[in-house]
Amino acid sequence: MNESIFILKGNIVYSKNTKELEIHPHSYLVCEGEVVKGVYEMLPSKFEGVPVIDYGDCLIIPGLTDLHVHAPQYTFRGLGMDMELLEWLETNTFPEEAKYKKLEYAREAYGIFVKNLKSGATTRACVFATVHRDATLFLMDELEKSGLVTYVGKVNMDRNCPDYLREPSAEVSGLETVEWIKDVLHKKYKNTMPILTPRFTPSCTDELMENLKKIQLYYQIPVQSHLSENPGEIDWVKELCPWSEFYGEAYDRFGLFGADCKTVMAHCVYSGEDEIARMKENGVFIAHCPESNMNLSSGIAPVRKFLEKGLKVGLGSDVAGGSTENLFAAMYHAIQASKLRWRLKDESLKPLTAEEVFYMATKGGGEFFGRTGSFEEGYEFDAVVLDDRRLEHPQELDVKARLERMIYLADEREVCAKYIRGKEIKLV
Amino acid sequence: MNESIFILKGNIVYSKNTKELEIHPHSYLVCEGEVVKGVYEMLPSKFEGVPVIDYGDCLIIPGLTDLHVHAPQYTFRGLGMDMELLEWLETNTFPEEAKYKKLEYAREAYGIFVKNLKSGATTRACVFATVHRDATLFLMDELEKSGLVTYVGKVNMDRNCPDYLREPSAEVSGLETVEWIKDVLHKKYKNTMPILTPRFTPSCTDELMENLKKIQLYYQIPVQSHLSENPGEIDWVKELCPWSEFYGEAYDRFGLFGADCKTVMAHCVYSGEDEIARMKENGVFIAHCPESNMNLSSGIAPVRKFLEKGLKVGLGSDVAGGSTENLFAAMYHAIQASKLRWRLKDESLKPLTAEEVFYMATKGGGEFFGRTGSFEEGYEFDAVVLDDRRLEHPQELDVKARLERMIYLADEREVCAKYIRGKEIKLV
Numbered sequence: 137m138n139e140s141i142f143i144l145k146g147n148i149v150y151s152k153n154t155k156e157l158e159i160h161p162h163s164y165l166v167c168e169g170e171v172v173k174g175v176y177e178m179l180p181s182k183f184e185g186v187p188v189i190d191y192g193d194c195l196i197i198p199g200l201t202d203l204h205v206h207a208p209q210y211t212f213r214g215l216g217m218d219m220e221l222l223e224w225l226e227t228n229t230f231p232e233e234a235k236y237k238k239l240e241y242a243r244e245a246y247g248i249f250v251k252n253l254k255s256g257a258t259t260r261a262c263v264f265a266t267v268h269r270d271a272t273l274f275l276m277d278e279l280e281k282s283g284l285v286t287y288v289g290k291v292n293m294d295r296n297c298p299d300y301l302r303e304p305s306a307e308v309s310g311l312e313t314v315e316w317i318k319d320v321l322h323k324k325y326k327n328t329m330p331i332l333t334p335r336f337t338p339s340c341t342d343e344l345m346e347n348l349k350k351i352q353l354y355y356q357i358p359v360q361s362h363l364s365e366n367p368g369e370i371d372w373v374k375e376l377c378p379w380s381e382f383y384g385e386a387y388d389r390f391g392l393f394g395a396d397c398k399t400v401m402a403h404c405v406y407s408g409e410d411e412i413a414r415m416k417e418n419g420v421f422i423a424h425c426p427e428s429n430m431n432l433s434s435g436i437a438p439v440r441k442f443l444e445k446g447l448k449v450g451l452g453s454d455v456a457g458g459s460t461e462n463l464f465a466a467m468y469h470a471i472q473a474s475k476l477r478w479r480l481k482d483e484s485l486k487p488l489t490a491e492e493v494f495y496m497a498t499k500g501g502g503e504f505f506g507r508t509g510s511f512e513e514g515y516e517f518d519a520v521v522l523d524d525r526r527l528e529h530p531q532e533l534d535v536k537a538r539l540e541r542m543i544y545l546a547d548e549r550e551v552c553a554k555y556i557r558g559k560e561i562k563l564v
Numbered sequence: 565m566n567e568s569i570f571i572l573k574g575n576i577v578y579s580k581n582t583k584e585l586e587i588h589p590h591s592y593l594v595c596e597g598e599v600v601k602g603v604y605e606m607l608p609s610k611f612e613g614v615p616v617i618d619y620g621d622c623l624i625i626p627g628l629t630d631l632h633v634h635a636p637q638y639t640f641r642g643l644g645m646d647m648e649l650l651e652w653l654e655t656n657t658f659p660e661e662a663k664y665k666k667l668e669y670a671r672e673a674y675g676i677f678v679k680n681l682k683s684g685a686t687t688r689a690c691v692f693a694t695v696h697r698d699a700t701l702f703l704m705d706e707l708e709k710s711g712l713v714t715y716v717g718k719v720n721m722d723r724n725c726p727d728y729l730r731e732p733s734a735e736v737s738g739l740e741t742v743e744w745i746k747d748v749l750h751k752k753y754k755n756t757m758p759i760l761t762p763r764f765t766p767s768c769t770d771e772l773m774e775n776l777k778k779i780q781l782y783y784q785i786p787v788q789s790h791l792s793e794n795p796g797e798i799d800w801v802k803e804l805c806p807w808s809e810f811y812g813e814a815y816d817r818f819g820l821f822g823a824d825c826k827t828v829m830a831h832c833v834y835s836g837e838d839e840i841a842r843m844k845e846n847g848v849f850i851a852h853c854p855e856s857n858m859n860l861s862s863g864i865a866p867v868r869k870f871l872e873k874g875l876k877v878g879l880g881s882d883v884a885g886g887s888t889e890n891l892f893a894a895m896y897h898a899i900q901a902s903k904l905r906w907r908l909k910d911e912s913l914k915p916l917t918a919e920e921v922f923y924m925a926t927k928g929g930g931e932f933f934g935r936t937g938s939f940e941e942g943y944e945f946d947a948v949v950l951d952d953r954r955l956e957h958p959q960e961l962d963v964k965a966r967l968e969r970m971i972y973l974a975d976e977r978e979v980c981a982k983y984i985r986g987k988e989i990k991l992v
Binding site: 215471528 | 639640641642643644645646663669673676855858859861862863864887888896899900901903904905906907908909917918956957958959961965968969970971972973
């Protein structure tokens with residue numbers, strides 16, 4: 137019998153699609169190597185002798201993927217929530233991100249971020265750092281040690297931000313990015329990967345975008361950025377790129393919008409038909425960040441439409457536009473936002489269901505990392521064990537009800553074990 | 565020196581009005597008897613020798629008031645969130661509330677509710693029970709033991725609900741209510757008071773409303789109910805009471821809408837100008853329940869308008885329309901909802917501020933209980949001590965920032981001590 141095979145026992149819940157949950161009470165989840173071998177209500181005899189870790193009446197779900205989170209902003213989560221995006225960037229974000237020039241500050245701040253991300257239900261994340269190479273590498277070291285699987289981006293910005301944070305030119309920004317990628321490759325991380333991170337169109341010149349495309353082609357690494365988040369931002373992009381028919385073209389023109397490079401775009405609150413069609417055509421992932429879109433008064437993305445049209449959609453905490461790294465909160469915020477959008481704006485787009493947001497937080501976002509976020513055979517083995525006994529109740533609840541309750545009520549206290557790529561990782 | 569005098573030391577924050585917070589770092593909060601004597605940055609010599617409980621760098625805020633919560637629904641918090649109000653009542657609520665006929669079930673369920681309410685930052689609440697006298701009395705016994713100050717209502721409903729829950733007639737409903745009130749008076753509770761609780765117009769006949777008014781006049785007790793929550797409900801009320809110009813008239817006609825009886829109405833999502841004017845004239849309190857209004861796809865109440873017109877507004881968790889009894893969550897949901905209302909529906913009503921929602925959760929709702937929810941001299945001494953060290957951060961934060969963070973991030977883990985009417989109560 138292969139030594140790298142083991143079995144978790146518990147109430148197993150996962151998604152194959154957005155419509156319904158796969159629910160297997162008191163069942164067996166088999167891991168072989170780093171991947172899922174199968175889910176069984178009765179254990180086949182061929183697995184006789186394989187070690188079983190019995191989690192009793194706990195729930196076992198796939199790890200959650202945070203498709204959009206700003207690590208340096210974790211320090212001011214829940215603060216300065218009385219502004220819209222552009223004012224908020226100037227007032228809260230840029231002054232804070234500038235502090236990461238000092239590695240000492242980054243050590244303390246990123247230490248807190250990684251510790252808390254590790255203790256929750258998130259197993260994968262696409263992370264923005266800052267423009268600073270050293271601090272970004274430190275963050276990647278810490279994430280690698282945590283066992284989480286992440287894409288991390290050194291941010292690029294060479295215009296429209298304060299002098300103390302702006303990279304001096306497109307050339308320097310590109311060169312710094314190359315040096316950073318070389319450093320990353322030299323580190324030979326197992327779970328931590330670089331991702332190109334032009335902050336957003338307003339902070340990147342055309343020349344910088346061109347440089348980033350060359351880097352993307354040479355190193356074959358993916359791209360993350362922001363798209364159609366807030367009316368003020370969108371108007372600004374239109375001014376800066378009068379040639380663009382829609383915001384997404386400001387990336388697509390430079391080859392940084394899917395197609396030949398894997399890309400995730402956060403928000404897409406105001407994506408119109410053309411932009412949606414282009415994202416579909418190019419296979420762009422959407423990171424839906426409902427809490428951030430509320431907090432910055434941005435609005436509510438038409439997620440129902442994205443799903444109907446078959447776009448790739450996951451969830452993002454967008455800390456610190458969002459106040460918490462807890463992706464269960466992103467799930468319920470997504471449902472709540474969709475209900476208000478239905479009621480206040482467009483009754484043709486039905487509210488999202490618990491099944492749909494759970495899919496987005498697992499398999500939907502997980503796809504950015506490959507075969508991730510499900511317990512179908514061959515998927516990478518990311519599993520989170522949830523002990524929901526803190527949330528007492530007098531009545532019987534079936535597994536489906538218990539999962540729905542997790543969406544609204546769970547935080548890191550419910551996470552009692554976490555496996556990533558077949559290895560158990562320490563929560564604390 | 566009076567023996568019933570003591571002092572808390574910490575970072576004191578409270579509201580006198582909706583505009584700004586009173587912030588006193590490292591200051592002294594003096595309690596004499598059951599009321600606030602004063603807040604001092606330097607302790608006057610007249611208080612020499614008075615015992616000081618030093619909470620170090622903790623925050624000290626007034627206790628929070630939950631103006632609308634359904635105790636029997638706590639069992640299914642976070643469940644069955646895929647329906648609107650009327651379907652949700654039939655499918656989730658009524659079958660669950662029927663279980664409270666059995667005192668054994670009520671004991672277990674209410675035990676959990678009271679335990680959790682006690683451990684959080686709530687000090688006062690207006691609570692719906694069920695139609696059942698025995699279970700309601702049990703709930704009141706438990707609440708009395710907890711030290712919380714509450715109004716609790718045996719629910720009345722004699723139409724439009726399942727047979728297993730409907731009271732057989734308006735007469736029986738009235739008689740049961742009188743018997744219940746007699747039982748309550750016999751108990752001589754210190755902190756637990758009865759409140760008349762016609763569920764809502766659709767479930768109460770005119771005759772029942774008339775009976776309740778008689779009871780209200782005789783026993784001089786206040787009233788709580790639901791108002792203008794959901795379009796389906798409002799249409800129904802219009803059918804049931806074709807003589808009413810607006811929903812509130814369906815209560816006002818029977819004298820159950822403020823004026824000579826203190827009244828709190830939950831929701832008011834769709835209150836128009838006439839209803840708002842009547843609430844103002846009659847001094848009706850509004851329990852704004854933003855999370856519930858999201859979860860049941862009801863909409864977003866025009867709270868800015870209520871505040872501008874000088875209405876009395878507090879916050880309600882509305883468990884289980886809302887998923888949590890944590891009133892900090894009600895505060896941030898109120899801000900988030902107001903931002904979406906501004907963005908999607910009406911840019912003339914500016915989003916709510918942190919100052920405003922904190923006011924509503926303390927002094928605004930507290931006023932229903934008298935001089936409660938502030939640290940102004942003469943206010944009843946309800947104080948909550950918050951230790952926010954769990955939420956680590958590398959940078960300096962002033963007291964105001966720390967309070968804002970509490971709104972987004974705090975739960976019962978931050979509550980390290982709680983005082984109600986000058987007495988410390990046990991959290992566990």
